[in-house]
Amino acid sequence: MIRDTTIGAKLWITAIWVVVGFFVLNLVAMIATVILSSFGTRWLGTWVPAGLTTRWYFSAWSEFQLYDVLVVTFQIAFTVVALSGLLGVTAAYALARRDFPGKKLVMLLFLLPLLVPPITFGIPLATVLYQAGVGGTFWGVVLANLVPTVPFVILVMIPFIEQIDPKIEAAARVFGANTFKLFLHVLLPMLVPGILAALLLVLVRTVGMFELTFLTAGPTSQTLVVALYYSVFASGVRAVQSIDAMAVIYMITTLVWLLIALRFVNPTQIVARAKQQPAST
Protein backbone atom coordinates (compact mmCIF):
# COMPACT_ATOMS: atom_id res chain seq x y z
CA MET A 1 0.00 0.00 0.00
CA ILE A 2 1.10 3.51 -0.72
CA ARG A 3 1.72 5.69 2.33
CA ASP A 4 1.53 9.45 2.16
CA THR A 5 3.58 10.99 4.93
CA THR A 6 3.56 14.68 4.04
CA ILE A 7 1.85 17.08 6.43
CA GLY A 8 -0.66 18.07 3.76
CA ALA A 9 -1.71 14.46 3.29
CA LYS A 10 -2.09 13.93 7.04
CA LEU A 11 -4.22 17.06 7.36
CA TRP A 12 -6.35 15.90 4.46
CA ILE A 13 -6.89 12.47 6.04
CA THR A 14 -7.77 14.07 9.38
CA ALA A 15 -10.25 16.39 7.67
CA ILE A 16 -11.94 13.42 6.00
CA TRP A 17 -12.35 11.59 9.29
CA VAL A 18 -13.68 14.73 10.97
CA VAL A 19 -16.40 14.94 8.30
CA VAL A 20 -17.26 11.25 8.71
CA GLY A 21 -17.27 11.63 12.49
CA PHE A 22 -19.51 14.69 12.30
CA PHE A 23 -21.99 12.89 10.09
CA VAL A 24 -22.10 9.71 12.18
CA LEU A 25 -22.33 11.76 15.39
CA ASN A 26 -25.37 13.66 14.11
CA LEU A 27 -26.96 10.48 12.85
CA VAL A 28 -26.49 8.66 16.14
CA ALA A 29 -27.62 11.71 18.14
CA MET A 30 -30.77 11.97 16.00
CA ILE A 31 -31.68 8.33 16.65
CA ALA A 32 -30.74 8.67 20.33
CA THR A 33 -33.08 11.68 20.70
CA VAL A 34 -36.01 9.62 19.47
CA ILE A 35 -35.22 6.69 21.77
CA LEU A 36 -34.55 8.87 24.82
CA SER A 37 -37.67 10.95 24.23
CA SER A 38 -39.83 7.83 23.99
CA PHE A 39 -38.71 6.83 27.51
CA GLY A 40 -38.85 10.34 28.97
CA THR A 41 -41.52 11.73 31.28
CA ARG A 42 -41.17 15.44 30.58
CA TRP A 43 -38.54 16.95 28.34
CA LEU A 44 -38.68 20.71 28.09
CA GLY A 45 -35.67 22.99 27.95
CA THR A 46 -33.14 20.54 29.39
CA TRP A 47 -30.48 18.23 27.98
CA VAL A 48 -32.18 15.04 29.13
CA PRO A 49 -35.76 14.26 30.19
CA ALA A 50 -36.78 14.86 33.79
CA GLY A 51 -37.43 11.16 34.41
CA LEU A 52 -37.72 7.82 32.69
CA THR A 53 -40.87 5.83 32.07
CA THR A 54 -42.18 3.13 29.75
CA ARG A 55 -45.79 4.28 29.80
CA TRP A 56 -45.60 5.94 26.36
CA TYR A 57 -45.22 2.54 24.80
CA PHE A 58 -48.48 1.39 26.37
CA SER A 59 -50.29 4.57 25.37
CA ALA A 60 -48.86 4.46 21.81
CA TRP A 61 -49.85 0.81 21.56
CA SER A 62 -53.50 1.56 22.34
CA GLU A 63 -53.77 5.05 20.79
CA PHE A 64 -52.44 4.10 17.38
CA GLN A 65 -53.88 0.54 17.41
CA LEU A 66 -50.36 -0.65 16.81
CA TYR A 67 -51.29 -4.31 17.10
CA ASP A 68 -53.60 -4.07 14.08
CA VAL A 69 -51.12 -1.93 12.17
CA LEU A 70 -48.28 -4.40 12.83
CA VAL A 71 -50.42 -7.34 11.73
CA VAL A 72 -51.33 -5.54 8.48
CA THR A 73 -47.71 -4.48 7.94
CA PHE A 74 -46.42 -8.03 8.17
CA GLN A 75 -49.29 -9.50 6.16
CA ILE A 76 -48.50 -7.06 3.36
CA ALA A 77 -44.73 -7.50 3.68
CA PHE A 78 -44.80 -11.30 3.64
CA THR A 79 -47.28 -11.41 0.75
CA VAL A 80 -45.00 -9.09 -1.21
CA VAL A 81 -41.98 -11.24 -0.30
CA ALA A 82 -43.67 -14.46 -1.43
CA LEU A 83 -44.99 -13.06 -4.71
CA SER A 84 -41.85 -11.16 -5.65
CA GLY A 85 -39.79 -14.26 -4.85
CA LEU A 86 -41.97 -16.41 -7.08
CA LEU A 87 -42.04 -13.98 -10.01
CA GLY A 88 -38.51 -12.69 -9.56
CA VAL A 89 -36.53 -15.91 -9.16
CA THR A 90 -38.16 -17.64 -12.14
CA ALA A 91 -37.56 -14.63 -14.38
CA ALA A 92 -34.00 -14.27 -13.10
CA TYR A 93 -33.35 -17.91 -14.00
CA ALA A 94 -34.50 -17.38 -17.58
CA LEU A 95 -32.45 -14.19 -17.90
CA ALA A 96 -29.33 -15.77 -16.40
CA ARG A 97 -29.43 -18.90 -18.59
CA ARG A 98 -30.78 -17.85 -21.97
CA ASP A 99 -29.80 -15.33 -24.59
CA PHE A 100 -32.80 -14.43 -26.66
CA PRO A 101 -33.73 -11.64 -29.04
CA GLY A 102 -35.00 -8.64 -27.13
CA LYS A 103 -33.24 -9.60 -23.90
CA LYS A 104 -31.83 -6.10 -23.52
CA LEU A 105 -35.32 -4.67 -23.84
CA VAL A 106 -36.59 -7.01 -21.14
CA MET A 107 -33.69 -6.01 -18.88
CA LEU A 108 -34.55 -2.35 -19.44
CA LEU A 109 -38.17 -3.14 -18.54
CA PHE A 110 -36.97 -4.50 -15.19
CA LEU A 111 -34.48 -1.69 -14.58
CA LEU A 112 -36.94 1.16 -15.06
CA PRO A 113 -39.11 0.57 -11.95
CA LEU A 114 -35.91 0.70 -9.87
CA LEU A 115 -34.64 3.89 -11.46
CA VAL A 116 -37.88 5.87 -11.58
CA PRO A 117 -38.67 7.15 -8.08
CA PRO A 118 -41.83 5.67 -6.51
CA ILE A 119 -43.64 8.98 -6.21
CA THR A 120 -43.34 9.58 -9.98
CA PHE A 121 -44.94 6.32 -11.08
CA GLY A 122 -46.99 5.99 -7.88
CA ILE A 123 -49.51 8.68 -8.79
CA PRO A 124 -50.57 7.22 -12.17
CA LEU A 125 -50.40 3.75 -10.60
CA ALA A 126 -52.67 4.78 -7.74
CA THR A 127 -55.09 6.30 -10.27
CA VAL A 128 -55.27 3.02 -12.18
CA LEU A 129 -55.60 0.95 -8.99
CA TYR A 130 -58.43 3.13 -7.67
CA GLN A 131 -60.25 2.88 -10.99
CA ALA A 132 -59.84 -0.89 -10.96
CA GLY A 133 -61.36 -0.93 -7.48
CA VAL A 134 -58.32 -2.30 -5.63
CA GLY A 135 -57.04 1.10 -4.49
CA GLY A 136 -57.25 1.45 -0.73
CA THR A 137 -57.36 -2.30 -0.18
CA PHE A 138 -54.83 -4.88 0.98
CA TRP A 139 -54.21 -6.12 -2.57
CA GLY A 140 -53.80 -2.61 -3.91
CA VAL A 141 -50.95 -2.01 -1.49
CA VAL A 142 -49.42 -5.40 -2.31
CA LEU A 143 -49.58 -4.78 -6.07
CA ALA A 144 -48.04 -1.31 -5.74
CA ASN A 145 -45.22 -2.63 -3.55
CA LEU A 146 -44.47 -5.42 -6.02
CA VAL A 147 -43.57 -2.92 -8.75
CA PRO A 148 -40.05 -2.22 -7.44
CA THR A 149 -39.53 -5.51 -5.55
CA VAL A 150 -39.97 -7.94 -8.48
CA PRO A 151 -37.22 -6.23 -10.54
CA PHE A 152 -35.10 -5.95 -7.39
CA VAL A 153 -35.23 -9.72 -6.83
CA ILE A 154 -34.44 -10.31 -10.51
CA LEU A 155 -31.37 -8.06 -10.48
CA VAL A 156 -30.06 -9.52 -7.21
CA MET A 157 -30.62 -13.12 -8.30
CA ILE A 158 -29.13 -13.02 -11.83
CA PRO A 159 -25.47 -13.02 -10.67
CA PHE A 160 -26.27 -15.71 -8.08
CA ILE A 161 -27.73 -18.00 -10.74
CA GLU A 162 -24.99 -17.25 -13.26
CA GLN A 163 -22.32 -18.54 -10.90
CA ILE A 164 -23.92 -22.00 -10.71
CA ASP A 165 -22.33 -24.35 -13.22
CA PRO A 166 -24.86 -25.20 -16.00
CA LYS A 167 -23.32 -28.71 -16.13
CA ILE A 168 -25.12 -29.51 -12.89
CA GLU A 169 -28.43 -28.76 -14.54
CA ALA A 170 -27.42 -30.70 -17.66
CA ALA A 171 -26.65 -33.70 -15.45
CA ALA A 172 -30.06 -33.46 -13.81
CA ARG A 173 -31.69 -33.27 -17.24
CA VAL A 174 -29.81 -36.37 -18.37
CA PHE A 175 -31.26 -38.22 -15.40
CA GLY A 176 -34.73 -37.20 -16.52
CA ALA A 177 -35.61 -34.22 -14.34
CA ASN A 178 -38.12 -31.85 -15.85
CA THR A 179 -37.85 -28.07 -15.36
CA PHE A 180 -39.99 -28.11 -12.23
CA LYS A 181 -38.07 -30.97 -10.58
CA LEU A 182 -34.81 -29.35 -11.60
CA PHE A 183 -35.88 -26.19 -9.85
CA LEU A 184 -37.08 -27.86 -6.71
CA HIS A 185 -34.37 -30.45 -6.12
CA VAL A 186 -31.27 -29.04 -7.79
CA LEU A 187 -31.40 -25.26 -8.13
CA LEU A 188 -33.40 -24.24 -5.10
CA PRO A 189 -31.08 -25.83 -2.51
CA MET A 190 -28.07 -24.15 -4.11
CA LEU A 191 -29.81 -20.79 -4.41
CA VAL A 192 -31.09 -20.61 -0.84
CA PRO A 193 -28.49 -18.08 0.40
CA GLY A 194 -29.13 -15.77 -2.54
CA ILE A 195 -32.90 -16.06 -2.34
CA LEU A 196 -32.84 -15.51 1.42
CA ALA A 197 -30.73 -12.37 1.02
CA ALA A 198 -32.92 -10.99 -1.76
CA LEU A 199 -36.16 -11.69 0.09
CA LEU A 200 -34.92 -10.22 3.37
CA LEU A 201 -34.00 -7.04 1.53
CA VAL A 202 -37.45 -7.04 -0.07
CA LEU A 203 -38.93 -7.34 3.42
CA VAL A 204 -36.87 -4.40 4.69
CA ARG A 205 -37.82 -2.32 1.66
CA THR A 206 -41.52 -3.13 1.92
CA VAL A 207 -41.70 -2.34 5.64
CA GLY A 208 -39.92 0.95 4.93
CA MET A 209 -41.65 1.79 1.63
CA PHE A 210 -43.57 4.97 2.34
CA GLU A 211 -44.60 6.55 -0.96
CA LEU A 212 -46.29 3.62 -2.71
CA THR A 213 -48.09 2.43 0.41
CA PHE A 214 -49.15 5.98 1.28
CA LEU A 215 -50.65 6.54 -2.17
CA THR A 216 -52.55 3.25 -2.31
CA ALA A 217 -53.46 2.44 1.31
CA GLY A 218 -56.90 2.83 2.81
CA PRO A 219 -57.78 3.00 6.49
CA THR A 220 -57.49 -0.78 6.97
CA SER A 221 -54.41 -1.32 4.84
CA GLN A 222 -51.99 1.15 6.42
CA THR A 223 -48.53 -0.08 7.22
CA LEU A 224 -46.50 1.10 10.20
CA VAL A 225 -44.53 3.71 8.27
CA VAL A 226 -47.71 5.32 6.90
CA ALA A 227 -49.29 5.34 10.37
CA LEU A 228 -46.11 7.00 11.65
CA TYR A 229 -46.35 9.63 8.92
CA TYR A 230 -49.95 10.47 9.81
CA SER A 231 -49.14 10.78 13.50
CA VAL A 232 -46.16 13.08 12.83
CA PHE A 233 -48.27 15.05 10.34
CA ALA A 234 -50.93 15.60 13.01
CA SER A 235 -48.40 16.15 15.79
CA GLY A 236 -49.82 18.32 18.51
CA VAL A 237 -52.85 16.06 18.71
CA ARG A 238 -50.85 13.38 20.51
CA ALA A 239 -47.94 13.58 22.94
CA VAL A 240 -44.55 13.79 21.21
CA GLN A 241 -43.26 10.93 23.35
CA SER A 242 -46.08 8.72 22.16
CA ILE A 243 -45.11 9.35 18.52
CA ASP A 244 -41.46 8.71 19.42
CA ALA A 245 -42.44 5.40 21.02
CA MET A 246 -44.14 4.44 17.77
CA ALA A 247 -41.03 5.52 15.84
CA VAL A 248 -38.90 3.25 18.05
CA ILE A 249 -41.24 0.32 17.38
CA TYR A 250 -40.95 1.06 13.66
CA MET A 251 -37.14 1.19 13.94
CA ILE A 252 -37.07 -2.16 15.68
CA THR A 253 -39.30 -3.86 13.09
CA THR A 254 -37.06 -2.58 10.29
CA LEU A 255 -33.67 -3.05 11.91
CA VAL A 256 -34.25 -6.66 13.03
CA TRP A 257 -34.68 -7.70 9.41
CA LEU A 258 -31.84 -5.48 8.27
CA LEU A 259 -29.44 -7.08 10.76
CA ILE A 260 -30.48 -10.56 9.64
CA ALA A 261 -30.09 -9.50 5.98
CA LEU A 262 -26.63 -8.08 6.65
CA ARG A 263 -25.44 -11.55 7.61
CA PHE A 264 -25.91 -12.53 3.99
CA VAL A 265 -25.15 -9.38 2.03
CA ASN A 266 -22.70 -6.50 2.06
CA PRO A 267 -24.24 -3.12 2.99
CA THR A 268 -23.13 -1.65 -0.33
CA GLN A 269 -25.37 -4.18 -2.10
CA ILE A 270 -28.47 -2.63 -0.57
CA VAL A 271 -27.76 0.56 -2.43
CA ALA A 272 -25.78 -0.55 -5.47
CA ARG A 273 -28.65 -2.59 -6.88
CA ALA A 274 -28.49 -0.82 -10.22
CA LYS A 275 -24.82 -1.69 -10.65
CA GLN A 276 -25.70 -3.93 -13.58
CA GLN A 277 -26.69 -0.91 -15.54
CA PRO A 278 -23.29 0.52 -16.53
CA ALA A 279 -22.34 -2.84 -18.00
CA SER A 280 -25.42 -3.08 -20.18
CA THR A 281 -25.47 0.46 -21.57
Add this chain to the structure above:
Amino acid sequence: MSSLEHTPPASLRQRLALKGLDGVTLLVVPAALFTLAIFVYPFLYGLLLSFEPKEGGIFANYQHFFSDPFLYNTIATTLWLAVPVTIISLILALPIAFRVRLMTRQRLLTTILVLPVTLGTVLVAEGLLNYLGPQGWFSRTLMLFGIIDSPVKLTNNYWGVFASLIITGFPFTFLLTLSYVSGIDPALEQAAAVHGARAWQRFRHVFLPLLIPGLAIAFLLSFVQAFAVFPSAILLGAPAGPTRVISIAAYQAAFEQYDYSMASAIAMIMAAVQLVIVVAILFVRNLFYRGSTAGGKG
Protein backbone atom coordinates in the same frame (compact mmCIF):
# COMPACT_ATOMS: atom_id res chain seq x y z
CA MET B 1 -22.95 -24.22 -35.78
CA SER B 2 -21.87 -25.17 -39.33
CA SER B 3 -22.76 -28.85 -38.83
CA LEU B 4 -26.36 -27.86 -38.23
CA GLU B 5 -26.66 -26.63 -41.80
CA HIS B 6 -26.36 -30.18 -43.11
CA THR B 7 -29.06 -31.66 -40.91
CA PRO B 8 -32.60 -31.95 -42.28
CA PRO B 9 -34.84 -28.90 -41.73
CA ALA B 10 -35.29 -28.44 -38.00
CA SER B 11 -38.70 -28.25 -36.41
CA LEU B 12 -40.03 -24.88 -35.29
CA ARG B 13 -39.27 -25.86 -31.73
CA GLN B 14 -35.65 -26.58 -32.49
CA ARG B 15 -35.23 -23.43 -34.51
CA LEU B 16 -36.67 -21.37 -31.67
CA ALA B 17 -34.43 -23.14 -29.17
CA LEU B 18 -31.42 -22.21 -31.27
CA LYS B 19 -32.39 -18.58 -30.85
CA GLY B 20 -32.61 -19.11 -27.12
CA LEU B 21 -36.39 -19.43 -26.98
CA ASP B 22 -37.55 -22.55 -25.15
CA GLY B 23 -39.45 -23.55 -22.04
CA VAL B 24 -36.89 -21.96 -19.76
CA THR B 25 -37.10 -18.62 -21.58
CA LEU B 26 -40.84 -18.60 -21.03
CA LEU B 27 -40.18 -18.32 -17.27
CA VAL B 28 -39.48 -14.65 -17.84
CA VAL B 29 -43.00 -14.10 -19.19
CA PRO B 30 -44.96 -13.82 -15.90
CA ALA B 31 -42.64 -11.19 -14.42
CA ALA B 32 -42.46 -9.30 -17.73
CA LEU B 33 -46.26 -9.30 -18.14
CA PHE B 34 -46.66 -8.22 -14.54
CA THR B 35 -44.26 -5.31 -14.97
CA LEU B 36 -45.97 -4.31 -18.21
CA ALA B 37 -49.39 -4.40 -16.57
CA ILE B 38 -48.57 -2.67 -13.32
CA PHE B 39 -45.73 -0.32 -14.28
CA VAL B 40 -45.76 0.44 -18.01
CA TYR B 41 -49.53 0.44 -18.47
CA PRO B 42 -50.26 2.88 -15.60
CA PHE B 43 -47.50 5.14 -16.86
CA LEU B 44 -48.92 5.21 -20.41
CA TYR B 45 -52.44 5.53 -18.98
CA GLY B 46 -51.27 8.50 -16.92
CA LEU B 47 -49.68 10.03 -20.01
CA LEU B 48 -52.94 9.72 -21.98
CA LEU B 49 -55.01 10.86 -19.00
CA SER B 50 -52.90 14.00 -18.73
CA PHE B 51 -54.14 14.98 -22.21
CA GLU B 52 -57.79 14.60 -21.18
CA PRO B 53 -58.21 17.50 -18.77
CA LYS B 54 -61.37 18.22 -16.86
CA GLU B 55 -61.85 21.29 -19.04
CA GLY B 56 -60.11 22.84 -22.01
CA GLY B 57 -58.10 21.46 -24.91
CA ILE B 58 -55.76 18.50 -24.82
CA PHE B 59 -52.85 20.59 -23.56
CA ALA B 60 -54.93 22.49 -20.97
CA ASN B 61 -53.24 20.79 -17.99
CA TYR B 62 -49.78 21.61 -19.23
CA GLN B 63 -50.80 25.17 -20.13
CA HIS B 64 -52.27 25.55 -16.66
CA PHE B 65 -49.11 24.19 -15.03
CA PHE B 66 -46.76 26.48 -16.91
CA SER B 67 -48.92 29.58 -16.50
CA ASP B 68 -49.50 29.30 -12.74
CA PRO B 69 -46.40 30.33 -10.74
CA PHE B 70 -47.73 28.37 -7.75
CA LEU B 71 -47.32 25.26 -9.92
CA TYR B 72 -44.36 25.91 -12.20
CA ASN B 73 -42.25 27.29 -9.39
CA THR B 74 -42.29 23.82 -7.81
CA ILE B 75 -39.78 22.69 -10.46
CA ALA B 76 -37.28 25.36 -9.41
CA THR B 77 -37.98 24.70 -5.72
CA THR B 78 -37.30 20.99 -6.16
CA LEU B 79 -34.17 21.55 -8.23
CA TRP B 80 -32.96 24.08 -5.66
CA LEU B 81 -33.09 21.28 -3.08
CA ALA B 82 -32.04 18.29 -5.16
CA VAL B 83 -29.09 19.73 -7.10
CA PRO B 84 -27.10 21.15 -4.11
CA VAL B 85 -27.80 18.04 -2.04
CA THR B 86 -26.60 15.73 -4.82
CA ILE B 87 -23.46 17.78 -5.52
CA ILE B 88 -22.55 18.08 -1.83
CA SER B 89 -23.16 14.36 -1.26
CA LEU B 90 -20.97 13.43 -4.20
CA ILE B 91 -18.17 15.85 -3.27
CA LEU B 92 -18.13 14.47 0.28
CA ALA B 93 -18.56 10.86 -0.78
CA LEU B 94 -15.63 10.72 -3.19
CA PRO B 95 -12.69 11.49 -0.82
CA ILE B 96 -14.30 9.49 1.98
CA ALA B 97 -14.74 6.50 -0.29
CA PHE B 98 -11.05 6.80 -1.19
CA ARG B 99 -10.05 6.53 2.46
CA VAL B 100 -12.58 3.84 3.36
CA ARG B 101 -11.42 1.71 0.42
CA LEU B 102 -8.08 1.30 2.21
CA MET B 103 -9.71 0.15 5.46
CA THR B 104 -9.72 -3.55 6.15
CA ARG B 105 -12.73 -3.36 8.46
CA GLN B 106 -15.23 -1.14 6.67
CA ARG B 107 -18.20 -3.21 7.71
CA LEU B 108 -19.07 -1.21 10.84
CA LEU B 109 -19.01 2.13 9.03
CA THR B 110 -21.01 0.89 6.05
CA THR B 111 -23.54 -0.70 8.41
CA ILE B 112 -24.00 2.59 10.30
CA LEU B 113 -24.37 4.44 7.02
CA VAL B 114 -26.94 2.04 5.63
CA LEU B 115 -29.21 2.77 8.63
CA PRO B 116 -30.75 6.03 7.36
CA VAL B 117 -31.30 4.52 3.90
CA THR B 118 -33.15 1.62 5.51
CA LEU B 119 -35.09 3.60 8.10
CA GLY B 120 -36.47 5.84 5.38
CA THR B 121 -37.40 9.46 5.07
CA VAL B 122 -40.38 9.44 7.44
CA LEU B 123 -38.34 8.29 10.42
CA VAL B 124 -35.47 10.62 9.60
CA ALA B 125 -37.95 13.51 9.39
CA GLU B 126 -39.42 12.51 12.75
CA GLY B 127 -36.01 12.26 14.36
CA LEU B 128 -34.76 15.54 12.91
CA LEU B 129 -37.87 17.38 14.16
CA ASN B 130 -36.67 16.53 17.67
CA TYR B 131 -32.96 16.81 17.08
CA LEU B 132 -32.85 20.04 15.05
CA GLY B 133 -35.82 21.65 16.79
CA PRO B 134 -35.39 24.77 18.95
CA GLN B 135 -35.02 22.61 22.08
CA GLY B 136 -33.00 19.92 20.34
CA TRP B 137 -29.44 18.80 21.00
CA PHE B 138 -28.08 20.43 17.85
CA SER B 139 -28.95 23.99 18.81
CA ARG B 140 -28.07 23.29 22.44
CA THR B 141 -24.58 22.10 21.54
CA LEU B 142 -23.95 25.13 19.34
CA MET B 143 -25.15 27.41 22.18
CA LEU B 144 -22.94 25.56 24.66
CA PHE B 145 -19.88 26.34 22.58
CA GLY B 146 -21.05 29.93 22.19
CA ILE B 147 -21.32 29.71 18.42
CA ILE B 148 -24.87 31.06 18.49
CA ASP B 149 -26.86 33.01 21.08
CA SER B 150 -30.38 31.78 20.41
CA PRO B 151 -31.55 28.49 18.86
CA VAL B 152 -31.19 28.33 15.06
CA LYS B 153 -34.36 27.67 13.16
CA LEU B 154 -33.70 24.48 11.24
CA THR B 155 -37.14 22.89 11.06
CA ASN B 156 -40.20 23.87 9.05
CA ASN B 157 -38.02 25.57 6.46
CA TYR B 158 -35.60 24.88 3.63
CA TRP B 159 -32.77 23.73 5.89
CA GLY B 160 -34.82 21.03 7.60
CA VAL B 161 -35.55 19.36 4.26
CA PHE B 162 -31.96 19.95 3.18
CA ALA B 163 -30.65 18.20 6.31
CA SER B 164 -32.99 15.26 5.90
CA LEU B 165 -32.00 14.86 2.25
CA ILE B 166 -28.32 14.88 3.23
CA ILE B 167 -28.92 12.33 6.02
CA THR B 168 -30.62 9.88 3.66
CA GLY B 169 -28.89 10.95 0.44
CA PHE B 170 -25.25 11.08 1.49
CA PRO B 171 -25.04 7.43 2.68
CA PHE B 172 -26.77 6.34 -0.53
CA THR B 173 -24.30 8.28 -2.69
CA PHE B 174 -21.38 7.16 -0.54
CA LEU B 175 -22.16 3.43 -0.68
CA LEU B 176 -22.69 3.69 -4.42
CA THR B 177 -19.41 5.57 -4.88
CA LEU B 178 -17.59 3.12 -2.62
CA SER B 179 -18.70 0.22 -4.80
CA TYR B 180 -17.26 1.98 -7.86
CA VAL B 181 -14.03 3.08 -6.15
CA SER B 182 -13.38 -0.43 -4.80
CA GLY B 183 -13.83 -1.78 -8.30
CA ILE B 184 -10.64 -0.10 -9.52
CA ASP B 185 -7.58 -2.30 -9.45
CA PRO B 186 -5.11 -0.97 -6.80
CA ALA B 187 -2.26 -2.11 -9.05
CA LEU B 188 -3.01 0.85 -11.34
CA GLU B 189 -2.36 3.26 -8.49
CA GLN B 190 0.82 1.43 -7.49
CA ALA B 191 2.08 1.59 -11.05
CA ALA B 192 1.47 5.34 -11.08
CA ALA B 193 3.21 5.73 -7.72
CA VAL B 194 6.23 3.75 -8.93
CA HIS B 195 6.49 6.21 -11.79
CA GLY B 196 6.60 9.05 -9.29
CA ALA B 197 3.04 10.38 -9.46
CA ARG B 198 1.94 12.20 -6.32
CA ALA B 199 -1.40 11.65 -4.59
CA TRP B 200 -3.16 14.43 -6.50
CA GLN B 201 -1.63 13.37 -9.81
CA ARG B 202 -2.65 9.74 -9.19
CA PHE B 203 -6.18 10.87 -8.51
CA ARG B 204 -6.39 13.30 -11.39
CA HIS B 205 -4.79 11.16 -14.11
CA VAL B 206 -5.46 7.58 -13.01
CA PHE B 207 -8.58 7.38 -10.87
CA LEU B 208 -10.72 10.24 -12.09
CA PRO B 209 -10.86 9.16 -15.76
CA LEU B 210 -11.79 5.63 -14.69
CA LEU B 211 -14.35 6.87 -12.18
CA ILE B 212 -16.25 9.37 -14.35
CA PRO B 213 -18.76 6.80 -15.70
CA GLY B 214 -19.46 5.46 -12.21
CA LEU B 215 -19.70 8.92 -10.70
CA ALA B 216 -22.15 9.92 -13.41
CA ILE B 217 -24.41 6.99 -12.49
CA ALA B 218 -24.04 7.77 -8.77
CA PHE B 219 -24.96 11.38 -9.46
CA LEU B 220 -28.01 10.37 -11.49
CA LEU B 221 -29.39 7.89 -8.98
CA SER B 222 -28.82 10.30 -6.08
CA PHE B 223 -30.34 13.18 -8.00
CA VAL B 224 -33.43 11.22 -9.00
CA GLN B 225 -33.91 10.16 -5.36
CA ALA B 226 -33.52 13.71 -4.08
CA PHE B 227 -35.79 15.13 -6.77
CA ALA B 228 -38.60 12.84 -5.61
CA VAL B 229 -38.43 14.24 -2.06
CA PHE B 230 -41.87 13.97 -0.54
CA PRO B 231 -42.57 13.14 3.13
CA SER B 232 -39.71 15.17 4.57
CA ALA B 233 -40.72 18.23 2.51
CA ILE B 234 -44.10 18.10 4.24
CA LEU B 235 -43.01 17.10 7.75
CA LEU B 236 -39.75 19.05 8.06
CA GLY B 237 -40.28 21.82 5.56
CA ALA B 238 -42.73 24.57 4.80
CA PRO B 239 -44.99 22.72 2.35
CA ALA B 240 -47.04 25.83 1.59
CA GLY B 241 -44.05 27.93 0.58
CA PRO B 242 -40.28 27.45 0.40
CA THR B 243 -40.34 23.66 0.17
CA ARG B 244 -43.46 23.17 -1.92
CA VAL B 245 -41.78 20.58 -4.13
CA ILE B 246 -43.27 19.13 -7.29
CA SER B 247 -44.37 15.87 -5.66
CA ILE B 248 -46.50 17.85 -3.20
CA ALA B 249 -48.20 19.60 -6.13
CA ALA B 250 -48.88 16.24 -7.78
CA TYR B 251 -50.17 14.73 -4.54
CA GLN B 252 -52.48 17.67 -3.84
CA ALA B 253 -53.91 17.56 -7.37
CA ALA B 254 -54.67 13.85 -7.01
CA PHE B 255 -55.81 13.46 -3.42
CA GLU B 256 -57.05 16.91 -2.41
CA GLN B 257 -58.59 18.21 -5.65
CA TYR B 258 -59.31 14.72 -7.06
CA ASP B 259 -58.12 15.95 -10.46
CA TYR B 260 -56.32 12.80 -11.59
CA SER B 261 -55.78 14.24 -15.04
CA MET B 262 -53.86 17.22 -13.63
CA ALA B 263 -52.01 14.95 -11.17
CA SER B 264 -50.91 12.72 -14.04
CA ALA B 265 -49.76 15.77 -15.98
CA ILE B 266 -47.63 16.90 -13.02
CA ALA B 267 -46.22 13.38 -12.62
CA MET B 268 -45.32 13.38 -16.32
CA ILE B 269 -43.63 16.78 -15.97
CA MET B 270 -41.73 15.39 -12.97
CA ALA B 271 -40.59 12.40 -15.04
CA ALA B 272 -39.67 14.68 -17.95
CA VAL B 273 -37.47 16.91 -15.78
CA GLN B 274 -35.70 13.83 -14.41
CA LEU B 275 -35.29 12.46 -17.92
CA VAL B 276 -33.78 15.72 -19.19
CA ILE B 277 -31.17 15.69 -16.40
CA VAL B 278 -30.46 11.97 -16.91
CA VAL B 279 -29.96 12.37 -20.66
CA ALA B 280 -27.76 15.44 -20.15
CA ILE B 281 -25.52 13.64 -17.64
CA LEU B 282 -25.29 10.50 -19.78
CA PHE B 283 -24.35 12.66 -22.76
CA VAL B 284 -21.55 14.29 -20.75
CA ARG B 285 -20.47 10.88 -19.50
CA ASN B 286 -20.09 9.55 -23.03
CA LEU B 287 -17.52 12.26 -23.76
CA PHE B 288 -15.16 10.61 -21.26
CA TYR B 289 -13.26 7.34 -21.19
CA ARG B 290 -15.34 4.20 -20.99
CA GLY B 291 -13.80 0.85 -20.44
CA SER B 292 -12.28 -1.63 -18.06
CA THR B 293 -11.37 -0.54 -14.54
CA ALA B 294 -9.33 -3.69 -14.03
CA GLY B 295 -5.59 -3.62 -14.37
CA GLY B 296 -3.34 -6.15 -16.05
CA LYS B 297 -1.89 -6.52 -19.51
CA GLY B 298 -3.88 -6.01 -22.64
